[in-house]
Amino acid sequence: MTSYATQGFNLDDSGRRIVVDPVTRIEGHMRCEVNLDANNVIRNAVSTGTMWRGLEVILKGRDPRDAWAFVERICGVCTGCHALASVRAVEDALGIKIPKNAHLIREMMAKTLQVHDHVVHFYHLHALDWVDVVSALNADPKKTSELQQLVSPSHPLSSPGYFRDIQNRLKKFVESGQLGPFMNGYWGNKSYILPPEANLMAVTHYLEALDLQKEWVKIHTIFGGKNPHPNYLVGGVPCAINLDGNGAVGAPITMDRLNFIKARIDEMETFNRNVYLPDVLAIGTLYKQAGWLHGGGLAATNVSDYGEYPKVNYDKSTDQLPGGAILNGNWDEIHPVDPRDPEQVQEFVTHSWYKYADESKGLHPWDGVTESNFELGAKTKGSKTNIEQIDESAKYSWIKAPRWRGHAMEVGPLSRYILAYAHAKKGNQNAQRPKEQLDYAAEMINHAFPKALGLPATDYTLKQMLPSTIGRTLARCLESQYCGEMLGNDWHELVANIKAGDTATANVEKWDPSTWPKEAKGVGLVAAPRGQLGHWIRIKDGKIENYQCVVPTTWNGSPRDAKGQIGAFEAALLGTPMTNPEQPLEVLRTLHSFDPCLACSTHVMSEDGRELTTVKVR
Ligand code: NFE
Numbered sequence: 001m002t003s004y005a006t007q008g009f010n011l012d013d014s015g016r017r018i019v020v021d022p023v024t025r026i027e028g029h030m031r032c033e034v035n036l037d038a039n040n041v042i043r044n045a046v047s048t049g050t051m052w053r054g055l056e057v058i059l060k061g062r063d064p065r066d067a068w069a070f071v072e073r074i075c076g077v078c079t080g081c082h083a084l085a086s087v088r089a090v091e092d093a094l095g096i097k098i099p100k101n102a103h104l105i106r107e108m109m110a111k112t113l114q115v116h117d118h119v120v121h122f123y124h125l126h127a128l129d130w131v132d133v134v135s136a137l138n139a140d141p142k143k144t145s146e147l148q149q150l151v152s153p154s155h156p157l158s159s160p161g162y163f164r165d166i167q168n169r170l171k172k173f174v175e176s177g178q179l180g181p182f183m184n185g186y187w188g189n190k191s192y193i194l195p196p197e198a199n200l201m202a203v204t205h206y207l208e209a210l211d212l213q214k215e216w217v218k219i220h221t222i223f224g225g226k227n228p229h230p231n232y233l234v235g236g237v238p239c240a241i242n243l244d245g246n247g248a249v250g251a252p253i254t255m256d257r258l259n260f261i262k263a264r265i266d267e268m269e270t271f272n273r274n275v276y277l278p279d280v281l282a283i284g285t286l287y288k289q290a291g292w293l294h295g296g297g298l299a300a301t302n303v304s305d306y307g308e309y310p311k312v313n314y315d316k317s318t319d320q321l322p323g324g325a326i327l328n329g330n331w332d333e334i335h336p337v338d339p340r341d342p343e344q345v346q347e348f349v350t351h352s353w354y355k356y357a358d359e360s361k362g363l364h365p366w367d368g369v370t371e372s373n374f375e376l377g378a379k380t381k382g383s384k385t386n387i388e389q390i391d392e393s394a395k396y397s398w399i400k401a402p403r404w405r406g407h408a409m410e411v412g413p414l415s416r417y418i419l420a421y422a423h424a425k426k427g428n429q430n431a432q433r434p435k436e437q438l439d440y441a442a443e444m445i446n447h448a449f450p451k452a453l454g455l456p457a458t459d460y461t462l463k464q465m466l467p468s469t470i471g472r473t474l475a476r477c478l479e480s481q482y483c484g485e486m487l488g489n490d491w492h493e494l495v496a497n498i499k500a501g502d503t504a505t506a507n508v509e510k511w512d513p514s515t516w517p518k519e520a521k522g523v524g525l526v527a528a529p530r531g532q533l534g535h536w537i538r539i540k541d542g543k544i545e546n547y548q549c550v551v552p553t554t555w556n557g558s559p560r561d562a563k564g565q566i567g568a569f570e571a572a573l574l575g576t577p578m579t580n581p582e583q584p585l586e587v588l589r590t591l592h593s594f595d596p597c598l599a600c601s602t603h604v605m606s607e608d609g610r611e612l613t614t615v616k617v618r
């Protein structure tokens, strides 16, 4: 028995151990082990990143203006957010201010990513933890049509015939035995509680979302040339504006293209409002009624975000989703977060496969060190290439352990929404962040959450219910909706600014490294879809001296630290009862609610490409 009293979690690793490896429907390589008590309740959890790629090491000695193109390859899912963090870090170091159009275009690219990422996450990476595809075959298409008209009254595709066609497509799929994206689900598990009609409706929306998402990312192709991995530029954006397109070379931003973008934004807003939010509310309500409100973990205590979406660039007080840190579940106190302060953001490697001179201490990212050190603990069972069980008392993950003032934190949309609610309650609005703007986020929490959960909107009920797996999924949906609306505002502002005669998209005054100081350091922050993202850079003699990325999934997927504090994935699993431990659906539900991205968090392969683990559920 191990006790981690500092966080109030008591871990018991004595019971039967279940291994889920890999955790699928996510980006990257992740393993999770849990110990169960005699009642099949999770009492200990161990989360591991099983891959290393070394991007921070690859960057050393390179031109800072090129860094965005390297770090952007950390991930194709949260595509663009590492490039954005990178150009912001370099601009911060060199004192470069970007033009208004560049700011608005970057904002639109970031919010497009947010909506795309959240919709793809919910329907394609997470919904099948709640929705039984095979059960949809038993649905009555007429009743499905009635259900949809009840929960999504404005959805244009609602006829019984439409659902019958989709059901027939599904039947053919299942009869062919080639389930494709629906392979290996735990279909029929008793923990799926939706009626067949709700399952058919949700599977239908899965297919609709699959079609739509490829349209939405065209916004990235217009502004950034391609997706995934759109182009960025230190000093602005790499696209030209020429509204009528006359005499322009390349592929400038024309009014035709802007109108195409507006049509996609309207489509996102309509889908969020008519389909995504009603689906999440319906699924949340039914599962809440069935008593499934597990998975709160660190969200009930420690959450943070750097704050994002400034109405006025470079003015953090105008952030439309304001940042801060909340500790010990005290929503009345919001601590300011300063990523430059060496005492605040630190990464520990005590339980990570890296080497520090003194591993009892954390390092601020400007002084961060990335040196691999793969060794397995004495208690690891099995051979090195076929591990049955890892030893969490030793090093056990390729993910470092970031901490804020020494505390393990949960990051992501749920954290941002808890913060928005707390800021609104304190009345933290100003002229650039009008009350309505901030209240909007709080309103959503006040209305959407209690409605979904069938509760009165009080601080007490929200605190009991919001920090949960369902709460996390709801918050992501609210953020998608909010980003869709902010996108519409950005579009109008961009068009108005261009029409007023401003066509500047880049500031190249400091492009030449001879204009740079001998030494400089900077930080670039982004509200990435999975949470707060920061890149820290040190520049010396025009080259990158050190580069460190502390990524959302590094925070959430963090292993234990020097004090033994567990990370957000691990904390969220504790106390969850499993219906059938041979089918770890509950583990997947909660882990998926974070939308883990291991490629992002490890950003660093075992040198000899050796297999570190095998797939095993026992
Ligand atoms: Ni690969 Fe990422 C996001 C970043 S990691 S997805 O969002 O940054 O959590």
Ligand code: MG
Pocket (backbone or CB within 6 Å): 056, 548, 549, 550, 551, 554, 603
């Ligand atoms: Mg890192």
